Amino acid sequence: MLPGFFRFIYELFISAPQPPQTRPTFWNEIFPTVGLVNIVVSLLLMLIFYYLINHVLPVAFFKKAWHWALFMILSAGINLWFALYYCGIKDLEQNSYIWSFAMVNALYGALFYIIFSFLFRRWSRGASTTPVKF
Amino acid sequence: MTHTAPHYKRQLPAILAFLLLFCAFSCIRKNIKKEEAQDKPTEQPKTAAAATSAPASTTINQVNVFLEVSGSMKGFMPTNKANGITEFQQTIDPLLATIQQSNTIQDKAYFEVREKPYPIDYNRLAQTVRYGIQQAASSTTIPAILDSVITNNPDGVNILISDFIYSPENGRAISFVSTDIYRVLAKAKQQGQAISIFGATSSFNGTFYPAVKSTQKTIVKCCDSPIPYYVWVIGKPEQVQLFNREVVKNTFPEEVHAGFTFAAPAYSVLDKFLPAGAWYCASNSNNCHEVAVSDLQSPLEIIVGVNLASLPAAFQSETYLKQNLKLAADNTDAKITNIYPAAQFKTQAGVAGKNTDPLKPYTHFVKLRMSKLTAPQTDLHFSLANQRPAWVTQWTTLDDSQINEEGAKTFNLAGILDGVERAFGAGANNSIFDVIINLRKEK
Numbered sequence: 001m002l003p004g005f006f007r008f009i010y011e012l013f014i015s016a017p018q019p020p021q022t023r024p025t026f027w028n029e030i031f032p033t034v035g036l037v038n039i040v041v042s043l044l045l046m047l048i049f050y051y052l053i054n055h056v057l058p059v060a061f062f063k064k065a066w067h068w069a070l071f072m073i074l075s076a077g078i079n080l081w082f083a084l085y086y087c088g089i090k091d092l093e094q095n096s097y098i099w100s101f102a103m104v105n106a107l108y109g110a111l112f113y114i115i116f117s118f119l120f121r122r123w124s125r126g127a128s129t130t131p132v133k134f
Numbered sequence: 135m136t137h138t139a140p141h142y143k144r145q146l147p148a149i150l151a152f153l154l155l156f157c158a159f160s161c162i163r164k165n166i167k168k169e170e171a172q173d174k175p176t177e178q179p180k181t182a183a184a185a186t187s188a189p190a191s192t193t194i195n196q197v198n199v200f201l202e203v204s205g206s207m208k209g210f211m212p213t214n215k216a217n218g219i220t221e222f223q224q225t226i227d228p229l230l231a232t233i234q235q236s237n238t239i240q241d242k243a244y245f246e247v248r249e250k251p252y253p254i255d256y257n258r259l260a261q262t263v264r265y266g267i268q269q270a271a272s273s274t275t276i277p278a279i280l281d282s283v284i285t286n287n288p289d290g291v292n293i294l295i296s297d298f299i300y301s302p303e304n305g306r307a308i309s310f311v312s313t314d315i316y317r318v319l320a321k322a323k324q325q326g327q328a329i330s331i332f333g334a335t336s337s338f339n340g341t342f343y344p345a346v347k348s349t350q351k352t353i354v355k356c357c358d359s360p361i362p363y364y365v366w367v368i369g370k371p372e373q374v375q376l377f378n379r380e381v382v383k384n385t386f387p388e389e390v391h392a393g394f395t396f397a398a399p400a401y402s403v404l405d406k407f408l409p410a411g412a413w414y415c416a417s418n419s420n421n422c423h424e425v426a427v428s429d430l431q432s433p434l435e436i437i438v439g440v441n442l443a444s445l446p447a448a449f450q451s452e453t454y455l456k457q458n459l460k461l462a463a464d465n466t467d468a469k470i471t472n473i474y475p476a477a478q479f480k481t482q483a484g485v486a487g488k489n490t491d492p493l494k495p496y497t498h499f500v501k502l503r504m505s506k507l508t509a510p511q512t513d514l515h516f517s518l519a520n521q522r523p524a525w526v527t528q529w530t531t532l533d534d535s536q537i538n539e540e541g542a543k544t545f546n547l548a549g550i551l552d553g554v555e556r557a558f559g560a561g562a563n564n565s566i567f568d569v570i571i572n573l574r575k576e577k
Contacts, residue, residue, distance in 0.1 A: 020412040020428050021405035 003028055006035035013104045018097040025090055026101075034083050034105055041082070042075045042112035046120060054126035065131035072113050079109030194373050196290030197239045199230065200283055201259060202247045204273035206297055209340030209356060210363060213266030222336035222363055226295060227263050229365075229385060230256070233293075238380045243287075247279055247296075248272070251286070273343070276300040276550075277314040284322045284368060291369035291377050298364045299345050299534070299545050311546050315553025323557050328371035328393030330378055330446070331554070332386035333529065335360035335542040344534040345545035353537060360542040362529055371395070378446065388525045389448045390551065392558040398567045400495060401440040401516075407493070408484050408501070410435035416574070424572045433505040435471075438516070438571065439496030448523060449566060450497065458519040461502060465512045466573065468504035475499075511574035517565040526551050 007027050017026035049071045053059050083102035092098060122128050201207075210222035233242055234256045244259045245251035248271030254262075262268075276298060283292045300311060322329065342356035365386065367374050371394045403422040405415045411434035415422035425436065442450050449455075452475055461470045474482070479499040480490050493499070500516070531543035 016428065019409065021409045021414045023414040023426075023428070024416065 002036075003032045006031040009035070009108065010101065010104055013107070014097070014100050017101075018095070022092060025092070030086060030090060030101075034079075034086050035108070037082055037086075038079045038105060038109055039112055041078050042109055043116055045071050045075045045078075046113055046116040050117070050121055050124035050127050050130075054130070055124050060126065063127040063130045068117065068127075068131040072110050075109040075113040076106040077109075080106035192238070192376070194239045194291050194369075194377060196241045196243070196287055197233060197377070198243045198245060198283070198287045198290060198292045199233060199259070200245045200247050200251055200279070200292065200294045201226075201262070202274075202279065202294070202296040203262060203267050203271050204248070205270040205341060206273060206299060206343040208267045208270050209338035209342060209361065210297070210336055211263055211266045212339040213268065214339070219264075220337045220339060221334070221360070223263055225334060225336070225385060227260060229381070230260055230263065232381050236381055238376065239291075241290075246271075247274060247294075249274055251279075251282055275314075277318045280315070280318045280366075281321075284318065284325070284327070288325050288327070289370065291367060291373050294366040294368070296364060296366075297361065297544070298547070298550060299343065300550065311549040312553035312556065315550050316556045319554055319557035322368060323393060323559075326370060327368055328374050329391070329554060329558070330367040330374055330382075331390045331392075332365045332367070332382060333362055333388035333390075333525065334364075334386045335362050337361075342537055344537060346533050346535045348533075349535045356537065358538045359540070361537070362542050362544050362547075364544075375446075384447065388523065388529075389446060390523055390526060391446050391448070391520075392554050396445055396566050398569055399441050399444070401438060401569050402496070403571060404437045404439050404492060404499070407437045407488070407499075408435065408482070409437070423570070424574070426574055426576045427507055428576045430505060430507060433503055435501060435503050438500045438502065439493060440498050440500060440516075440569070441495055442497050445566065449518065454521075454523070455498065455518070458521045459500065460517055460519060461514060462517065463512050463514045463573070465507060465509035466504050466514075467506040468502055468514055468573075470500055471503045472501040473498060474501070507573065507575060511572065514571040514573055515568055516571070517568040520564045520566050522551060522555070
């Protein structure tokens with residue numbers, strides 16, 4: 001079920017894996033692992049931003065929208081790197097497909113971070129209205 | 135109290151979200167574990183099968199060597215030393231020595247075949263091979279020799295060295311040859327024996343006794359052309375295979391086999407080498423026997439590695455494989471376009487420079503091409519036909535009375551082989567192996 005879900009969300013933006021011979025590797029190993037790591041990483045970054053920096057620690061200045069955006073870019077960056085790194089582990093040669101997959105993964109890194117932010121921000125003591133109040 | 139209840143309610147979605155993620159993560163872990171668990175039982179039988187198919191016996195109890203010493207063999211082992219030694223002597227003397235010294239064989243016995251087999255020790259037999267037949271025996275018919283050879287030592291390996299020139303006493307009907315051979319060897323087949331026949335030619339320096347005596351009964355001071363001789367190895371299939379592998383090796387240029395059942399070779403589709411078109415391996419295990427086809431916009435090219443190391447050398451030759459490895463499948467136009475021996479495949483453009491470790495288990499690589507699949511799925515059958523080798527026909531003559539003009543041929547060799555094949559049920563319809571690759575359209 002989960003491999004199917006990740007395959008679906010990645011293939012919304014990119015074609016089926018290329019070259020075709022790598023499809024089982026992508027579908028059964030790379031998409032689920034990288035996707036799951038993506039969720040964990042963006043969740044972790046969200047937790048660090050809202051609940052470590054702006055809740056537990058007495059930091060009052062790091063709650064602006066652009067601070068929050070910094071963490072979003074960090075999430076995208078980490079997920080871009082991890083996608084490339086994990087494809088390397090799986091002995092795949094670098095090609096344009098792996099790069100577009102990494103880019104899409106970065107996009108989802110940012111997206112998951114945004115979704116988690118809006119889901120969980122309200123209990124943060126210091127940043128419950130970051131990035132925007134509504 | 136009134137304050138805490140709504141606070142708790144407000145936290146609920148967050149807790150739920152956490153639980154959901156936790157569940158998802160643990161589900162994935164379980165799935166991976168399940169897949170591992172599923173993979174293991176499918177692989178274990180394979181390794182077990184590989185272990186049992188490997189020859190269990192590493193020794194042969196008893197090897198009996200029968201050397202025909204009739205007058206017709208004297209030309210291979212001449213007594214006059216003027217002309218140097220014949221190829222027969224060059225080949226058979228070291229072969230006998232290898233048998234005598236082999237640690238694989240526990241007991242060795244040697245026989246000279248005159249009107250019947252007479253036991254003789256190794257040294258005396260080697261003397262005969264080296265320095266010629268002193269007293270030629272009157273000739274014996276091949277079926278009679280074969281019969282005594284087979285009944286003598288049914289559990290060991292019997293080696294018969296002869297020129298196999300055989301004409302039935304009523305020389306007019308050559309089809310009797312195959313019937314006679316069939317009758318004798320049917321007994322060997324019943325006893326679960328198999329047969330390997332090795333052929334070679336040798337210079338011949340003596341009197342030739344043709345099977346067809348229409349013009350002359352003997353040809354003295356023969357021959358200008360080489361004369362074929364044969365080594366028949368008869369015994370239990372696994373022991374004959376062991377003997378062939380350990381002792382015979384590549385001694386003889388030609389060979390033919392009957393009565394063996396060969397274990398299916400290890401094989402796998404290799405998706406990392408020279409793939410073309412939209413397909414991928416759909417097997418879960420390491421050996422890919424299932425291919426999924428995504429689309430057929432461009433023709434597919436697939437490389438299949440096979441390990442033929444356990445087959446006799448004759449079946450492994452590139453020419454034999456190219457002629458006799460057949461691909462049969464319904465609803466597709468899949469064809470074998472090339473067969474590469476391992477060394478050649480590794481030098482192909484697109485393979486050279488890559489990590490060739492995945493190629494190690496295989497001795498040959500078959501390239502197939504297809505552009506059509508009209509059913510949701512189909513099985514590609516790769517079978518190797520047990521075809522009679524071409525040399526048998528080339529070495530056959532139906533009139534050896536003018537052997538100098540005929541060249542290196544044996545009277546009615548094809549007829550003898552007919553009898554062998556009939557006895558063992560071998561022949562063109564008989565395939566050495568049949569392996570399947572399942573091809574299906576991607577769902």
